[in-house]
Amino acid sequence: MSVVSRSNLARAVLGPLAAATLILMLHAGAFPPYQAYSVGLAAVYTVLVLSVNLLAGWAGIWSIAHPAFFAMGAYFAAYGSTHGWSTELVLLGAIGCGAAFGAFLGGAGARFSMLYVALLTLAFTMVSLEVMGQWTNVTGGDQGIPMEKLDSALGLGTLSSAGTQAQYIAVGVAGIALAVAALARPGALRMRMVAAKSHPMAARSVGIAPEAQSALAFAVSAAFAAVAGVTLALVVGFVSPDPFSLALAISLIAACVLGGQGTLLGAVVGGAYLTWAPTAAESVGVHQPILQGVVLITALLFLPGGVAPFLGRMARRLLRRTTTHRPTPAELPEETPQKVPAPAATARELLRLDEVSVTFGGLRALEDVSMSVRAGETLAIIGPNGAGKTTLLNALSGLVGGGRVAGSAQYGGTSLLKSRATARRRIGIGRTFQHAETFPELTVLENVLCTRRRITAHHRARAAELLESVGLAYVADRFPAELSFGQHKRLDLARALAEEPELLILDEPFGGLDAGERNLLARQIVRQQERGTAVVIIDHVLDDLFAVAHRVLALDFGRPIGEGEPGEILDDPRVRSSYLGEGGARGELPRRDGAESAAARLEGVEHAYGGVTALRGVDLTIAQGSIVGIVGANGAGKSTLGRILHGSLPPTRGRRAVDGSLRSALVPEGRALFKTLSLRENLEVAAYAAGIKGAELRARLAETAEWLPPRLRERMGVPAAGLSGGEQQILAIARALMAQPDLLIVDEPALGLSPAMVDEVYARLGRLAHEGMTVVLLEQSLGRAATACHEVVVLHEGGIAVRGEPSDPLFRTRAEQAYFDGQDDASVAAAQG
Known part of the structure; x- marks a missing residue:
């Protein structure tokens, strides 16, 4: 009742x-x-x-x-x-x-x-x-x-x-x-x-x-x-x-x-x-x-x-009374628990996908993915940004929006793809989201209880137990706006567990959490393994992910490229290449003399979003006239570092030092074009924002248009939405050039582009560097950065793990090690010595 x-x-x-x-x-x-x-x-x-x-x-x-x-x-x-x-x-x-x-x-x-x-x-x-x-x-x-x-x-x-x-x-x-x-x-x-x-x-x-x-x-x-x-x-x-x-x-x-x-x-x-x-x-x-x-x-x-x-x-x-919070046992950091052994090969197969594909119009986001998960098994899905991981989870949850799903998915012996998203919860599928999508107008307790059509004393007791297990019992009557980022993540998990699902889908649960919160999450996953729950999880924090996973499936460009145990999957050349990129031939870079001045300098920079540390202790000098690659997995802190270098985001701690006359421009991840405006209007908007108008605007527009490839110069009146992904990226760079920057920062220049378009975008960025512009590339691909940059900085969980010149034969090995676990071989040897 x-x-x-x-x-x-x-x-x-x-x-x-x-x-x-x-x-x-x-x-x-x-x-x-x-x-x-x-x-x-x-x-x-x-x-x-x-x-x-x-x-x-x-x-x-x-x-x-x-x-x-x-x-x-x-x-x-x-x-x-x-x-x-x-x-x-x-x-x-x-x-x-x-x-x-x-x-x-x-x-x-x-x-x-x-x-x-x-x-x-x-x-x-x-x-x-x-x-x-x-x-x-x-x-x-x-x-x-x-x-x-x-x-x-x-x-x-x-x-x-x-x-x-x-x-x-x-x-x-x-x-x-x-x-x-x-x-x-x-x-x-x-x-x-x-x-x-x-x-x-x-x-x-x-x-x-x-x-x-x-x-x-x-x-x-x-x-x-x-x-x-x-x-x-x-x-x-x-x-x-x-x-x-x-x-x-x-x-x-x-x-x-x-x-x-x-x-x-x-x-x-x-x-x-x-x-x-x-x-x-x-x-x-x-x-x-x-x-x-x-x-x-x-x-x-x-x-x-x-x-x-x-x-x-x-x-x-x-009537307000101040209360002091004392951490509950569930909040205290502990050693990461040992995962439950993988279920036997004869264990019940809960989920099977056969050649599942997802298309959005002409874009194929997922292609011919086949996989299976047994009861009590934890399957990790890895891959670089844009690999199709979240699309796969959305297909399992029925949340693909306007996408078209093809193929076969069997859950507990019944067809999963034919059921509505709302019905999938009832048949035993729980889901968390990358950004912890909580309900802001409901309290913490109500966020868990709203999963029920009728609320009984048993449901309230169960919700209280869940909040206790994730360390949120003391904030049960608060609203999500009063919670930290990590508490949001824990609330999202508690809501997913509210009806004891047979299949738990976790979208980047470790991202942005501190060590204690990651251990807490790992304990929750192990508890689900103990009760026989199947878990499908994606994340970029590979150490924590592999600590709880039984098997790993790697995706790239929407396709499976490898599958194996956590300790072996990164040895697969195709998987390493998907993260690190192909090496390729090192292009001819602009010459630098040894006494070049600094275009920008970061000293002890730290930044946090609502208690989540994005950058920590970053000291970095960008030499004038150089091409610098900032490399790291998704969530490493690259975009935050780029915004701080640009000056659009003040750091929480530390300082940014630049020459007073330095002009900088940022091309954001995803390009952020005005899709309904024409190419010319996109460039004009950037000029107006920089205070350029009249004859100077016309001259700048003509100069920037000359930088564009002929196929874009001939379509200046076409809406930006009509361009391909690579053409949109070139237009976004051109828009940034309207302000005639001395420092150009490009976030994920190759994201979602074909290899041919990647080569064209990088060639045009190289031409800007040869003309004297300082360029910072924020990249996931270590291989691409190594072929195009004077210096490469590897970020790992918000800190600089290693930096060096790609021309150094030993650098690539050190950088690869640091990319995945935050330490290069030299650091490990020094720690052991």
Whole structure:
């Protein structure tokens, strides 16, 4: 059974308790008649604002359709009261009709953008208003229809708009609606809606279908709005089309923003605002829209989260107590545990892939991958950036987006590729993500619990145990924004383990973690091996990866290139070549005299992102006129180092020293072109950013265009999206040249390019170096860097492992050793001596 804590029950009781108090005051005559009417109307609007408020706050949907749902309830009540319908029939009809239309709108709009949903709900309201005006035998048209009395079919009495009974009923319904929302807040319903809103892809990985959650949220919200319409008919005593205009839709959104979206107190504030705003405007002698506009602008400027969140923050500041965290045993670093021996060859085969391919349009990201995993076995997938590793995991998880998957995948004897992504969680597949895609609006505990459709005491106990095992029990009530990077990773793992999957898929779990956190993760993987869970894991931290893996599959350019045990796989020439690149012939480099000055210097540079160390203790001098290669596996810190050299990222510690007149330019990984702009416009944007215009711009544009190959010069008016990958890379370099830099930094110049295009890109970079430009190449391929650079620096886990000149015959061996484990042979020998 579902669990309701005492604190949640206490919050839920507040609504009915406040309603009962208000009803007693109304009964005692504490309000004059006209104010009693306003109190009843405020209660009606509280329920209506609550319906919009929770839809926006929990499901992330802003609706313009709620005046129509509001009208449905009102007309059901008025029409039913004049045709002998019972109270129960009116309520069921209003709720059912509103929920059905709401589910339709939510399901139809879930696949599209917020603008589409707004237009869809706007059209629905416009059609509904037209129907109200034309269906005169039901609605009375512009004349409206009176509200008479409703008799209960269960003998519960008669509802009438006469006297103060209607106000009592409206206040009571508002109290009950607030209680229902308060009880739903800690439940699976809200958690799954919020998860689907905040991160649809991660939600699918835990079995939550965003489309279904959108339809459900809209249905529930429309039902609340219809109930509010029924109470409106009782309070007002007459129903006409006037209150249900588009102006009401706008006022509802304003009331939600003012009160605070997603909050219960915000609904009360919004209901009061809608009720008394006309009176306040009249008392100060201004038109109501003007007053509403001023109030809304003031709220947006000074209370951007709304009144209720502001009051909540003030209360927390007054009641805040500081606590000191003591590490739990699970957080303390330990020795990396020994992996469980590989399962026997006769062990049950859980997963088998036969010639699986994934294509995105004309791009083949994965090609003819075959592999198998047995129960209790850990299979590591390795390969350089762009090898297709994450695409393979996405194919297993059903998260390939617009990609087309071909081939065969059998999981537990059934076809995996035919099942939906949300169903794969239910059949026993758990998944983590490279960047720990947590749900920011849910607490740590709720991030784990949201995987359940219903939450029981057993589920809460299991979630608490999981958080304890990953060292997060002490932050269970915090939100992900309050966690460090490593804690995010651990939360992502706990969520993947919440339903004890048979197959656990881990996407770069070791990346960015410190030694203690990596040991903690390794212990979790070993525990899964002990209980017979199959694990498929990719990572670039090979030492930690190989410590827990039984077998390793290597990919390159989407194809398998090797398979074997962890201690042997890197001896495969094809695998080493995929990481290190082919040696090739060393090209002719610009001559350097021995006394060249420094173009840039880094001294003791360190950098961290939210507690994750990306660079540590980097001392580096870039000689003027040289080509320097910064080499390392994905996650080694190359891009961070490049941004610091460029000056666009200040280091956490240390300093960057350059000549005051030095101009630098950075070509980022992935090129970051403006795809919808033409080649010429991409170059012009870079010139404008550098303050170049007029005649100088035209001259610079002509000069840079001459650097481009003829096939690009002839297509200067073509959008950049129409270029091949290699042509886009050349354009990205040309865009950087518009600023006439002295130092050019190129991040992953060969990423995703064919060998012929790699040669052309490197030839053009070499020509720039011959013309006197200083060039820094951030590369994964040691072989490519060795053929094109004066000096190569190997990064490993944020530090310089080795540096030297590729012309040194011994350097390649030392660099290869450092590339994989961070130490070259000389360092190892010195440590042993």
